[in-house]
Amino acid sequence: MHWGADGAGSGPVDERDADGYADLRSYAAIGDGRTIALVARDGRIDWLPLPEMDAPPVFASLLDAENGGCVELCPDEDFTVEREYVAHTNVLTTTFTTASGRVRVTDSLNSGIAGRLPWSELARRVEGLEGSVTMRAAVRPxxxxxxxxxxxxxxxxxPVLRVGDLTLAVRTLDAAEVTEGDRRIDVTFTTSPDSRHLLALVATEREPLFLPPAEAIDAGIDRTIANWAAWSRAFEWDGPWDTAVRRSTLVLKLLIHAxxxxxxxxxxxxxxxxxAGGKNWDYxxxxxxxxxxxxxALFRFGLREETHGAISWLLSTIRRHGPEPRVVYTLDGGPVPDAEFRDxxxxxxxxxxxxxxxxxTQLQLGVFGDLFAIVALYVANGNVLDAYTGRLLAGVADLACDRWQSKDSGMWELPELQHYTTSKLGAWVALSKAVELSEGGHVPGDHARWRSEAMRIRHWVEDxxxxxxxGAYVWYPGSDQLDASIVLHAISGFDRGERMSATLDALREELGDGPHLYRFSGAEKEEGTFLACSFWMVSALTLCGRVGEALELMDELMGSANDVxxxxxxxxxxTGDFLGNIPQALSHLALVNAAITVSEAMDSAVA
Incomplete structure (x- = not known):
């Protein structure tokens, strides 16, 4: 069965394996700006950290089917499924059809009147559509x-559930039967046409637990739908691939930590x-x-609060931990803990x-370019830097002048230190943008030095x-291997000429598998194709003047997403099977930015 990005999924439920694990393509995501739940096609929530996305996952049967915990909700007989998001929202509806009737479940991580709630509130509304269906539910931390x-x-x-520092309570509406075990709460009810039931979960951490009436939680689903719809109305897009672009942007909104x-x-x-195992990371x-x-993407879509929030978080975080920017931070701007392995x-x-x-803890020179690209884009959209930020950036630019000559771990965070081509170009982006910002009066400092070092990097890469x-840019000097991340420097503007165009052809020949790309030479032996690379190729082809090929490739890539x-x-x-973490911001960002790049090229051609 094939699931495309533009249609709702319908049909028999994908079976779990003998150990209870669902296929990764079976998951939909709901969220509230603090955390995200993954809902499988059979109605089971297999992943939900509380109260924040990076908290220990109290429901994690995604990684431990026996003891990880889940929230179950489905008919107590065989069923088929149709599901889709409520239009313009991140609220999910799943319709179960059985021999005895039909029932619709609406899943929401509720928001409040003024934004996110001060507690976590998972709401699962159950509506009888036809016949009579017995539904079974279980909350198993x-x-x-x-x-x-x-x-x-x-x-x-x-009764409440205690899980470490978390306190959770189950709330129901017209439940027929609620039973308690020593580690779980089970609920059973029977639907009829036009009946309405509710399975809800409220949670807090290290604070008292507010117990809203079930009726208020149920009403919160409608409020949450309205909140998402209001946010979507501020979204400006009239380009191609509308359904995929809008869904990807809603996913990205889920991934923004409010x-x-x-x-x-x-x-x-x-x-x-x-x-085969061995490459399992926490993202x-x-x-x-x-x-x-x-x-x-956010600037292009006219989303103001998110853009300012993101740059303010980033600059304040670098100020706290700088002056050299790190590759990654915790969601609240702290240092990321070293990896630990759980049994x-x-x-x-x-x-x-x-x-x-x-x-x-890695050195990745690309982070310098990422930082300056963000700031330059912020200024280009009509905003102004404060004096402190200007001085901070001048210091970072001076660091980039010295650091670019070092070996690093590269964009792909590899253990082998090398003079990776795209790492050098990350420093080139940083210094080129620093010059622009200085000439515009936004950043103080000696931009003559920055210009000189940027030119030195360009010559070094070219030579x-x-x-x-x-017939291509290679992964690093002395290597004959290729790295798909070079396409980002068609996007950055380093090269959109014959060399880059030839490199795109070499990448598609060596790293390509259908419309997709592996990250680098040899990656096919140990991982899947990297979806962001495939969409970056669309942007790079467009910017190298090969718009027809970009359109064809983008259309092929539209089958990459799951049913929702x-x-x-x-x-x-x-096989089309998903690999790696889900939903992945970089994949959705690459899709959206590819659509923007192609759309702007098409508009320019018409003009």
Whole structure:
């Protein structure tokens, strides 16, 4: 069965394997600006950290089917499924059809009147459509990857669930039967035409638990739908691939941490990039790179609050931990903890399960370019830097002048230090943008030095990183291998001429598999194709004047998403299976920016 990005999924439920794990393509995402839940096609929520996205996951059967915990809700008989998001929202509807009737479940992580709620509120409305359907539900907290042991605690207000520092309560509307175990709460009810039931969960951490009436939680679903619809009305887009662009932007909004303005790289941790195991990382942190790409899209769509929030978070974070920018920070702007490995099975037995990320300690020169690209874009959209930020950036530019000559881990965060081509070009972007900002009066400092070093980097890349034999820019000097991230420097403007065009052809020949690209030479032996690279290729082809090829490629890539429009980090090109963490910001950002690039090229051609 093939699921496209432009249609709602329908048909029989994808079966879980014998150990209880669902296919990664089966998940939809809902969120509230603080956290994200993944809902499988069979109605089970297999991933939900509380109260924040980077918190220990209290529901994590995605990584530990037996003890990870989940929130179940489905008919107590065989069923088929149709599902889709409520139009212009991140609220999900799933319609179950059984031999005895039909029922619709609406899933929402509720928001409040003035934005996010001060507690977490998961609401699952159940509406009877036809016949009579018995629904079974269970709230089964897990062990937070074997770090705590949940239990049911009796209070004067009824039972609550305790999981470490979390307190959770189940709220129901017209439930037929509620039973308690020592670590779970089960609910059973029977629908009829026009009936309405509710399964809800409210949670707080290290604070009292507010218990809203079930009726208020149910009404909160409608308010949340209205809030999402109001946000979507501020979204400006009249270009091609409308459905995929709008869904991707709604996904990106889910991945923006409302409390800080940072953007999480992905909602999950430790999902495998390699089906054989060994490449399972925690992406619930904020990469400077992702923020840079996000602002391009957010400015284009006229979204003001998100753009200012993102740049304010980034600059204040660098100010706290600088002067040299780090690759990645926690969502609240702190240092990312080193990776630790948890003793749990992992998705379909794929281990290790890593929490934390060692990328924070790496030198990646590209981060200099990402930072200055963000700031230059902010200024280009009519905004003004404060004096402190100007001085901070001048110091970072001076650092880039010295640091660009160092070996680093490259964009792909590899253990082997090299003079990676795209790393040098990251420093080139930083210094080129620093000159522009200085000439515009936004950044003080000696821009003559910055200009000189930028030119030195350009000559170094042209002399050392171009291979006439390969007809391409190579991964690093002395190598004959290729790196797909070079396409970003058609986008940056370093080269949109014959050399870059020839490199695009070489990449598609060596790293291509259908419309997709692997990250670098040899990657096909240990991971899937990297979806962002495929969409970056669309942008690069466009900017090199090959718009017809870009249009054809973009149309092919539209089949990459699952039935509700979500993209993972990677794809197995032979099966279409998702690999890596989901939903992945970089994949959706690359799709959106490719659509913007093609649309602007088409508009220019008409003009």
């Amino acid at each position: 897990g062990t937070a990857l074997n770090t705590v042991s949940p239990w049911v605690h009796q209070t004067s207000q009824g 409390s800080s303005g940072s953007m999480v790289a992905a909602a999950t941790a430790a999902l495998p990039e390699n089906p 619930r942190y904020a990469w400077v790179r992702d923020s840079a790409y996000a602002l391009t 749990v099975p992992g998705w379909r037995g794929n281990s290790p399960v890593a929490i934390g990320n060692d990328a924070a 050392n990183c171009w291979s006439a034999e390969r 429009g979500l993209l993972a980090e990677m794809l197995d090109p032979r």
